[in-house]
Amino acid sequence: MTLEARSVPRFTPTFRLQWEQAQDCFVILYPEGMVKLSGSAGEILKRCDGERTVSGIIGELRRSFPTVESLGSDVTLFLEEAHGKGWIQFV
């Protein structure tokens, strides 16, 4: 699917997103496996709550990280990747 500014991503309930103290990062947990997330991936995914729109998420991140360039396209690219992996769905 093509991602639109109005799309509303939701973290897929059959995966689990959680902060791991021992790893010092967000991780995605699934049957018998784990993926460690980069800081930005964690920031994006924890906002995929089935309520915020893509543009809402980008706006929020811009306010939190004002110095990051090309933030909008980075977020879009990552969301597409995350969707491909089944980590998020669009409601």
Added chain:
Amino acid sequence: MEKAGSNSSENGTPPRASCPHWLLAELTYKCPLQCPYCSNPVEIARYQKELTTEDWVRVLREAREMGAVQLGFSGGEPLVRRDLEEMIAEGRRLGYYSNLITSGVGMDEARVQRFKEAGLDHIQISFQASNEELNNFLGGTKSFQHKMEMARLVKKYEYPMVLNIVLHRMNIDQIRDILDMTVALQADYVELASTQYYGWSRVNVDQLLPTREQLENAEQVAREYQLRMEGRMKVIYVIPDYFANRPKRCMDGWGQVFLTVTPDGTALPCHAAGQLPLEFPNVREHSIPWIWNESPGFQHFRGLDWMQEPCRSCPERFKDLGGCRCQAFMLTGDAAATDPVCDKSPNHQRLLEDVERIGRIARSGDTQAKPLLFRNMRNSKELMQESKALLPPSKHRPGPGATPA
């Protein structure tokens, strides 16, 4: 665990002591099924004194504090433990991702619902075969219809669905039917596990080891479904290593990622390691940090210093870590030998000859020469009697509860 979860450093040398990522809690060796390929030790009858709920809760807590995140409840049949719900809830409270590895026998809808409420993340159901008759024969129990029903409940309660089928000579030719069944049940992951020849499956290897032709066919079918189901159902298929030239990187390194605790509290670096002539610590007497960081059993094959030739000077040693210690011990009598699966091992030829011998049995269709031995307490006791008569006492590891010397 996936790459991102592994602990290896840049050059592939495992760090001395990392932290356990995976805790496999073998709650009990009781099981209503009797699969002849079961990887449990043949000495299951010896494990009568099981850990209490409080023991387990402490093990869970201590391992979690060290950084363990994946928790598997297994057995035997973990459903036999009536305090399973309590342990799941504790696992959830501690922040584990918890996996229930089960035959489905002993579960009903009320229990699935309680597991959900307690915070269980995932249920993996094993099937013996895709048809009722063979499934029930292999499991020694009428369980097929019940398993189907449980699989549907897993879906209904929105768990990720993992179906596990252990493949061997008697069911591998039905791989297409098996995969069709998993598609129909809408599995998210399918593990086509080649039998690992430890424990009961070793006893039954003459009747279970598939032929090369069977494997080639199975691999082709598995690949076909991997492509066809891409993005919908993940098919995991690993060939049994008796047919490979290089051993597997076993458990991602000894004492690097995995921690197994058996029903009597023995802590092991892998679920098959109990057969090795080493002393392993018991969680009743020692804390998890001590067991992981200090105990001689967990230190024994950590890193690469224990290696002998040809592994010691082999450029591939960082990759496969010399293979599986249990397999080396089983096939050579020396736990520090090169895994005979490797074609550089002086014992490789013998393994090939044995595979060849078994292949001849398979092609002759003679199933009576050595009938299948089903996994149950009675056969366990008999096997222990026999091996006592055959093996010198040094080959026996001390019974459960024995203290390290």
